[in-house]
Amino acid sequence: MNRISSLFGVRYPIIQGGMIWCSGWELASAVSNAGGLGLIGSGSMYPEVLRDHIRKCKQATDKPFGVNLPLLYSQTEDHIQVILDEGVKIVFTSAGNPSKYTAFLKEHGITVAHVVANKKFALKAVQAGVDALIVEGFEAGGHDGFEETTTLVLTPMIREIVDIPLISAGGIASGKAMFAAMALGADGVQVGSAFAVSKESSAHYSFKEKIVEADDGSTKLMMKKLVPVRLLRNSFFDEVQEAEDRGADKDELSALLGKGRAKKGMFEGDTEQGELEIGQVAGLINEMKPVKQIVDEMMADFHETSNRMEQIRKEI
Amino acid sequence: MNRISSLFGVRYPIIQGGMIWCSGWELASAVSNAGGLGLIGSGSMYPEVLRDHIRKCKQATDKPFGVNLPLLYSQTEDHIQVILDEGVKIVFTSAGNPSKYTAFLKEHGITVAHVVANKKFALKAVQAGVDALIVEGFEAGGHDGFEETTTLVLTPMIREIVDIPLISAGGIASGKAMFAAMALGADGVQVGSAFAVSKESSAHYSFKEKIVEADDGSTKLMMKKLVPVRLLRNSFFDEVQEAEDRGADKDELSALLGKGRAKKGMFEGDTEQGELEIGQVAGLINEMKPVKQIVDEMMADFHETSNRMEQIRKEI
Numbered sequence: 173m174n175r176i177s178s179l180f181g182v183r184y185p186i187i188q189g190g191m192i193w194c195s196g197w198e199l200a201s202a203v204s205n206a207g208g209l210g211l212i213g214s215g216s217m218y219p220e221v222l223r224d225h226i227r228k229c230k231q232a233t234d235k236p237f238g239v240n241l242p243l244l245y246s247q248t249e250d251h252i253q254v255i256l257d258e259g260v261k262i263v264f265t266s267a268g269n270p271s272k273y274t275a276f277l278k279e280h281g282i283t284v285a286h287v288v289a290n291k292k293f294a295l296k297a298v299q300a301g302v303d304a305l306i307v308e309g310f311e312a313g314g315h316d317g318f319e320e321t322t323t324l325v326l327t328p329m330i331r332e333i334v335d336i337p338l339i340s341a342g343g344i345a346s347g348k349a350m351f352a353a354m355a356l357g358a359d360g361v362q363v364g365s366a367f368a369v370s371k372e373s374s375a376h377y378s379f380k381e382k383i384v385e386a387d388d389g390s391t392k393l394m395m396k397k398l399v400p401v402r403l404l405r406n407s408f409f410d411e412v413q414e415a416e417d418r419g420a421d422k423d424e425l426s427a428l429l430g431k432g433r434a435k436k437g438m439f440e441g442d443t444e445q446g447e448l449e450i451g452q453v454a455g456l457i458n459e460m461k462p463v464k465q466i467v468d469e470m471m472a473d474f475h476e477t478s479n480r481m482e483q484i485r486k487e488i
Numbered sequence: 489m490n491r492i493s494s495l496f497g498v499r500y501p502i503i504q505g506g507m508i509w510c511s512g513w514e515l516a517s518a519v520s521n522a523g524g525l526g527l528i529g530s531g532s533m534y535p536e537v538l539r540d541h542i543r544k545c546k547q548a549t550d551k552p553f554g555v556n557l558p559l560l561y562s563q564t565e566d567h568i569q570v571i572l573d574e575g576v577k578i579v580f581t582s583a584g585n586p587s588k589y590t591a592f593l594k595e596h597g598i599t600v601a602h603v604v605a606n607k608k609f610a611l612k613a614v615q616a617g618v619d620a621l622i623v624e625g626f627e628a629g630g631h632d633g634f635e636e637t638t639t640l641v642l643t644p645m646i647r648e649i650v651d652i653p654l655i656s657a658g659g660i661a662s663g664k665a666m667f668a669a670m671a672l673g674a675d676g677v678q679v680g681s682a683f684a685v686s687k688e689s690s691a692h693y694s695f696k697e698k699i700v701e702a703d704d705g706s707t708k709l710m711m712k713k714l715v716p717v718r719l720l721r722n723s724f725f726d727e728v729q730e731a732e733d734r735g736a737d738k739d740e741l742s743a744l745l746g747k748g749r750a751k752k753g754m755f756e757g758d759t760e761q762g763e764l765e766i767g768q769v770a771g772l773i774n775e776m777k778p779v780k781q782i783v784d785e786m787m788a789d790f791h792e793t794s795n796r797m798e799q800i801r802k803e804i
Contacts, residue, residue, distance in 0.1 A: 174803045185804065290704050310626065311638050319705035322627050322638040324659040324668065325768050329704055332772075343640040352640065352668035354800055355793050388606050388645055389635035397733070417713070419735025452641050456648075471804075477671050478801040484670055485794040487490045488501065488787075 175337040176360030179283060179304060180262060181236045183207035184471060185360030186350070187306075187339055190240020190264055191314065192216035192449070193438040194368040194375045197225040201232035202372040202463035207471075208363075210237040211264055216435065219250040226258040236262060238283075243268025256280055267315060270300040278303075285339065289317025294330045305334060306362050309342030313364055313451035316342075316393055316400045323353065331357030345453045347473025351481070363470075365451040371462045376441030379448060382406070386454035395429070397422045404448035408433065491653040492676030495599060495620060496578060497552045499523035500787060501676030502666070503622075503655055506556020506580055507630065508532035508765070509754040510684040510691045513541040517548035518688040518779035523787075524679075526553040527580055532751065535566040542574040552578060554599075559584020572596055583631060586616040594619075601655065605633025610646045621650060622678050625658030629680055629767035632658075632709055632716045639669065647673030661769045663789025667797070679786075681767040687778045692757030695764060698722070702770035711745070713738045720764035724749065 176185035188195065188203040190211035200210030212229060214222045222239070229237055239260050241251055244267045252273065255263060263277055266287035277284050278301060285304040286297040294305055307330045309323030310316060321329065323342040331338060340353035341362035350361045368375055369383045382404055394412050395401050397420075403409050415428055429447070437446015461469075492501035504511065504519040506527035516526030528545060530538045538555070545553050555576050557567055560583045568589065571579060579593055582603035593600050594617060601620040602613040610621055623646045625639030626632060637645065639658040647654060656669035657678035666677045684691055685699045698720055710728050711717050713736075719725050731744055745763070753762015777785075 174800065177804075309638070309640070311641055320708065321704050321768060321771070322625070322640065322659060324625070324638065324640050324665060325627055325772065326704070328662065328664055329772055343638060346644065348644055348672050349640060351797070352671045355668045355671060355797055356664050388637050388642070392636060417735060419733060452637060455637070456641065456645055474804070475801065478797065481667070481671055481794065481797065484490065485791065488493075488790070 174359055176304065176339060179337055180209045180238075182209045184467065185339075186467060186470065187211065187264075187360060187362040188367045189341065189362050189364030190214070190238075191364055191368055192434060194373045195240070196374040197229035197232060198374065199367060199370065199372045199463065200225075200237050201229045202370070203367065203467070204233045204235035204237045206464045206467040208467055209262070211240045212237070213240045214251050215240065215242045215245070216439070219247060219254050222251055223254045223258060226254065226260060230258075238262030238264055240264045240266065242266050243270070243272060248273075252277070255282070264306065265302075266306075270297040270302055274300040274302055287341070288330070289321065289326070290319050291329060291333060294334055298334050298336060302336070304337040304339060305330065306339045306341050307358070308362075309340070310393065311343030311452040312341055313368070313391070313402050313454075314449040316402055318396070318400060320393065320400075324356065327353060327356040327358050342451065343453050345456055347470045347475070348477045349453075350470060350474050351477040365453050366457055366466055367463065368450060369457055369460055370466055371460060375438050378441035378443050379438050379446075380460055382443050382448060383450055383454045384458060384460060386450070386457070388455045390455055391450060391452050395425055398425050398429070401449060402451060404450050404454065406437075406446070406448060407444040408437070408447060490675055492620065492655060495653055496525045496554075498525045500783065501655075502783060502786065503527065503580075503676060503678040504683045505657065505678050505680030506530070506554075507680055507684055508750060510689045511556070512690040513545035513548060514690065515683060515686065515688045515779065516541075516553050517545045518686070519683065519783070520549045520551040520553045522780045522783035524783055525578070527556045528553070529556045530567050531556065531558045531561070532755070535563055535570050538567055539570045539574060542570070542576060546574075554578030554580055556580045556582065558582050559586070559588060564589075568593070571598070580622065581618075582622075586613040586618055590616040590618055603657070604646070605642070606635050606637065607645060607649060610650055614650050614652060618652070620653040620655060621646065622655045622657050623674070624678075625656070626709065627659030627768040628657055629684070629707070629718050629770075630765040632718055634712070634716060636709065636716075640672065643669060643672040643674050658767065659769050661772055663786045663791070664793045665769075666786060666790050667793040681769050682773055682782055683779065684766060685773055685776055686782055687776060691754050694757035694759045695754050696776055698759050698764060699766055699770045700774060700776060702766070702773070704771045706771055707766060707768050711741055714741050714745070717765060718767060720766045720770065722753075722762070722764060723760040724753070724763060
């Protein structure tokens with residue numbers, strides 16, 4: 173047990189990213205059953221859909237699981253009500269101000285972790301009383317920080333200024349990367365892309381196929397004038413690229429994005445016109461696997477890396 | 489000894505980046521004397537200046553050192569002649585096609601390492617017969633790859649497809665980061681920013697002060713329509729940002745850059761109008777130190793990290 177596994181009551185300090193359109197009860201319960209911490213991604217769910225997923229998740233696992241809660245949506249308070257009603261004990265908050273709900277959630281016995289991408293928000297979240305921080309690097313899929321600080325630089329940067337447990341996110345899909353993140357000062361890791369492509373992910377099969385095909389240079393951080401988001405190359409990506417190259421402003425980008433594009437791509441499988449959010453590490457993922465295999469291989473790779481590094485330290 | 493330290497005949501697998509305007513004989517010999525591999529950066533030197541630096545470096549150290557050689561400059565062949573004349577035994581090539589000079593250099597008994605930022609050029613360099621690869625991630629200062637792949641993702645990506653010794657570059661200024669890079673599959677590391685700010689670096693004092701002041705978000709990859717380059721924020725940076733935001737094309741960016749801007753900023757100390765090339769890890773560098781202290785602290789941190797990870801593996 174380390175600080176992260178004991179905080180959440182799980183076997184391994186591996187947390188599944190609560191990604192939109194990927195992270196329903198099937199994925200979350202599979203990760204929790206495999207020894208990690210599963211998270212239901214409420215960002216793409218209406219409150220009653222979230223309730224249904226929480227109930228199904230409780231049926232599917234007797235292990236701890238949590239809910240990922242974006243703080244900027246109009247439905248955030250309804251989601252919180254569902255979380256309280258259903259007795260969820262772990263909440264990962266993101267995309268918003270942690271000082272708004274952290275105290276309230278903690279008064280209700282909920283363990284709260286918050287996602288940050290820079291020093292300023294890390295300190296703000298600690299001040300708000302969160303139990304752990306997720307430090308999300310430039311490599312991560314979906315929405316990223318404006319600073320573009322990578323996991324390699326961000327992890328020790330935040331470790332230097334805060335004492336609470338840290339979870340590194342972005343670029344982590346192997347035991348090697350998990351080992352590296354912990355060497356840099358993390359107590360655990362959050363894994364998104366590798367679970368997005370798992371058999372239990374609710375993402376569309378065509379989107380999963382695109383992730384498996386991805387190579388170096390297949391994703392890029394776009395929409396920096398709006399909110400930076402890492403996207404997989406497709407026709408929509410090319411349209412955004414063309415617009416950005418000629419200096420399109422916030423409004424034009426917003427109109428180009430429109431409504432429901434992530435659902436179209438990630439859930440409905442329109443891999444050309446849809447918005448496909450995935451991490452840079454997609455270039456290292458070459459297969460769709462069941463969650464248990466992903467977790468087991470990650471832990472085996474972690475221990476192999478540890479053995480290899482013991483040899484290396486002797487040589488150096 | 490490991491594969492990198494034995495290839496270059498040095499004590500530690502730490503290679504100093506051969507950075508323009510920073511890496512003269514004083515820096516290179518100090519790094520070699522401290523147990524790493526020092527490199528003279530020929531990119532900002534006329535051939536006769538390079539000759540002078542090589543001669544002074546030989547006087548200042550009896551340890552191995554090398555020259556960094558950009559392959560795209562008009563003076564590359566004159567530089568090569570100087571390297572041969574002066575009997576330099578190690579060359580790091582960058583910014584160009586490795587198939588052009590690698591065989592020739594190796595025929596003259598020179599060990600050749602080449603810098604890459606993607607899979608395609610990694611394979612090309614191996615085919616050209618280089619002895620080692622530097623895999624340079626998005627975090628690195630100065631010119632970077634178009635793919636924006638970070639050190640955390642790029643290192644295992646290249647490790648998977650090549651067998652020759654690998655050196656990770658970008659984001660590495662501590663023993664923790666060195667340990668992480670080796671966990672990801674590197675045999676050694678190249679350190680730029682930390683040495684750019686060292687006492688022995690020939691960079692202007694005002695530039696060094698700006699690096700020490702840098703925090704998260706202080707650098708950014710710019711000029712992507714030309715050649716991507718990571719710059720430190722200043723007035724020139726703001727001008728580039730403004731031009732890029734309104735869609736400035738290659739020609740306009742090239743005109744804005746003009747000639748001699750890096751020299752102006754990095755060597756002459758005009759930290760507002762000059763081009764300041766530095767890595768993202770500048771945000772973690774808070775002091776100007778002598779090279780020996782940098783190397784010693786890095787190795788001490790490497791071993792502390794190794795001890796810490798032995799504890800962590802037992803907990804997990």
